[in-house]
Amino acid sequence: MSNTILSSDWIFTNFGAPIKGGGLEIDSKGYILRVLTSNQLTGLANVEFYPGFLVPGFVNAHCHLELSYLAARVNRNTGINDFIARIEEVRNDFDKNHRVEAAQHALYAMQDEGIVAIGDICNSNDTVALKADSTIQFRNFIEVYGLNPLAAQSKMDKALVMKELYSNSSVVPHATYSVSEELLSIIYRNIEKNDVLTIHNQESEAENDYFKSAQGGMKKRFESWHLPLPQFIPSGKSPIETIRPYLPNVKNPFIFVHNTFSTKEDIDFIIENFSNAYFCLCPASNLFIENSLPDFSLFSNLQKRVCIGTDSLASNDNLSVLQELKIISAHVPEIPTYKLIEWSGINGARALGFDSWVGDFKPGKAPGIVWIEDVDVESCKLTEWSLSQILVHAQTK
Ligand SMILES: [Zn+2]
The missing domain is CATH 3.20.20.140 (Metal-dependent hydrolases)
Structure with a gap:
């Protein structure tokens, strides 16, 4: 299976500042291959966009x-x-x-x-x-x-x-x-x-x-x-x-x-x-x-x-x-x-x-990828309506 690219309004890597409009390239088992800036995403095909935040498990x-x-x-x-x-x-x-x-x-x-x-x-x-x-x-x-x-x-x-x-x-x-x-x-x-x-x-x-x-x-x-x-x-x-x-x-x-x-x-x-x-x-x-x-x-x-x-x-x-x-x-x-x-x-x-x-999106880890929707994108804040779900499972064992 080929690699997948997930993108969101904000990517929280947990090892640096959140990336506005960034992306994650993962392999078929959920291992992080690359963390991408919004510029690096330009022109890439098959990017799956999730409005809100993507955060580590x-x-x-x-x-x-x-x-x-x-x-x-x-x-x-x-x-x-x-x-x-x-x-x-x-x-x-x-x-x-x-x-x-x-x-x-x-x-x-x-x-x-x-x-x-x-x-x-x-x-x-x-x-x-x-x-x-x-x-x-x-x-x-x-x-x-x-x-x-x-x-x-x-x-x-x-x-x-x-x-x-x-x-x-x-x-x-x-x-x-x-x-x-x-x-x-x-x-x-x-x-x-x-x-x-x-x-x-x-x-x-x-x-x-x-x-x-x-x-x-x-x-x-x-x-x-x-x-x-x-x-x-x-x-x-x-x-x-x-x-x-x-x-x-x-x-x-x-x-x-x-x-x-x-x-x-x-x-x-x-x-x-x-x-x-x-x-x-x-x-x-x-x-x-x-x-x-x-x-x-x-x-x-x-x-x-x-x-x-x-x-x-x-x-x-x-x-x-x-x-x-x-x-x-x-x-x-x-x-x-x-x-x-x-x-x-x-x-x-x-x-x-x-x-x-x-715990974080460092390449080589498969920490699980969680999508948080219904957030305040402008101020980068959670709201009382924010909801999360697992998109990609972690490989922990
Ligand atoms: Zn207790």
Whole structure:
């Protein structure tokens, strides 16, 4: 088969400025052969034109695919404590067939909108088979949590059994507030060279209050569940500063998820103490649970460190990376669209360790090509009506 040339109002390469009226020459498998300027397109035959944007395949750096069956089962804006309580209440109401079917539907929808790689939190073996069959590339995070220090080793033992089931998997702590000192130390001792780490961070003000002063709903919730609080509570410090001594000298990629209630000092602390830190923004989930958003201006100049996640259908109406970008663009129009596209592509790919295959339109890669239509071509902005679909699949495996 011959090569194909795709053109659009704007091509976002993710390794340079967007190209107005540019094009992409690809081979029959979707590998990028050349990125073309509008001048280079002049006179070429058989150019397929897609009005809007062409962008590299999206990377969803934070998802819980296995929670897809909880779509429309949780109320909005109840705050993190009631959100977690509700999940605990309903998570056993559905049989495995139902759960797997919901995950499969969600996975197809992500594939259609242009997601080519996912960082996915796993607490069960529900998604093992469908991931093995998927064209989407996964980085699996086997999540552990538990405040009872006596149960720490058995939690890790179970996680290591699960790790064997999933390829590209690492054992990670759930959140700053849900792990004991013992469990953190055991997680740290089990970190392997090629692991990618992640943790939910500063998703609520309640989390900050819990660490600073052992006040508020989070402490009450744990007490009502008769869970022992770690000795470091209260620490008078930020969540990450508090747990940092248990995770010294981590050089692995480490994705801090949410950061909704992070200050500049918190972000600076993470960058200084974790050399390979990424900040994953999940604004739709933040609006759903806490009705809050991170201070995006703190992240807009962090360049390669910001990526995008959808979180789960328990706290989102869909698992759409584009929807997350639209929320950010609407709230902070000053952030140029090319940055958002980098966050949703190459940065997520780097965080997950997939950047040699996907994330940008560098010749030799087959990152997937996504068409975004219904954009504002003149100002090069997304609109509330923008929609995306995969045009050319990625070659990731
Ligand atoms: Zn999450």
